[in-house]
Amino acid sequence: MIIKQLSDNEIRVHIFKALSDEVRLNIVAMLFEKKTEMSCGEIGEILDINKSTASYHFKTLREAGLTTTRKVGQNKFVSLNTAVFDKILPGFLDTLA
Amino acid sequence: MIIKQLSDNEIRVHIFKALSDEVRLNIVAMLFEKKTEMSCGEIGEILDINKSTASYHFKTLREAGLTTTRKVGQNKFVSLNTAVFDKILPGFLDTLA
């Protein structure tokens, strides 16, 4: 299996793409406000989005390295990777408060 | 003329979209490094991009509020709107250094 080594700017592009959507920004803002992990279903219900659309957005955030997912029984819990935010966009999360 | 009032997240989406492209990130990085305005032609030549493509990217950055353009004779000089960066993405520019 070949793993492509991404340049700094490729990483940034990936992250900015992930954040350049209102639904995903709302997910990030919610997770930051609640200061705790939330289940996919809970988030999807609050934001009132189709579950496959929600799943697509969770995948986009996860693949950009912005969130982590933890499976518990039939649920999946999403939480923010604050270390990545702090490294690439220091101070950004605090502007959401 | 009607001016739409953008929400905070709409502004962020606009800015993240503008930054989610390698060419535009390179333009921003160059302007930040040089710490001075640069002409469109100079930037386009350094990055080796077609002039209409370059113009498209300048427009994208300008419309997101990230740059300002000043016309001098037949040239146009582009500079960073550091205040916008500092407000929406505090600390980001420094990560480019």
Place this chain on the structure above:
DNA sequence: TCGATAGTTTTAAAACTATCAAACAACGAT
């Protein structure tokens, strides 16, 4: 094991984005 619940994947349509050539507009110099 069956049924319900929670998420993912596949697929397709619609909307959007990046690129380039060609035509255009604005300016300065001759």
Place this chain on the structure above:
DNA sequence: ATCGTTGTTTGATAGTTTTAAAACTATCGA
């Protein structure tokens, strides 16, 4: 005036992104 330079706009094309229905996988409880 016309020419060369600098940058914008337009229109075409190729590729990407977002959305949602339908089919699928995994887990739990009865």
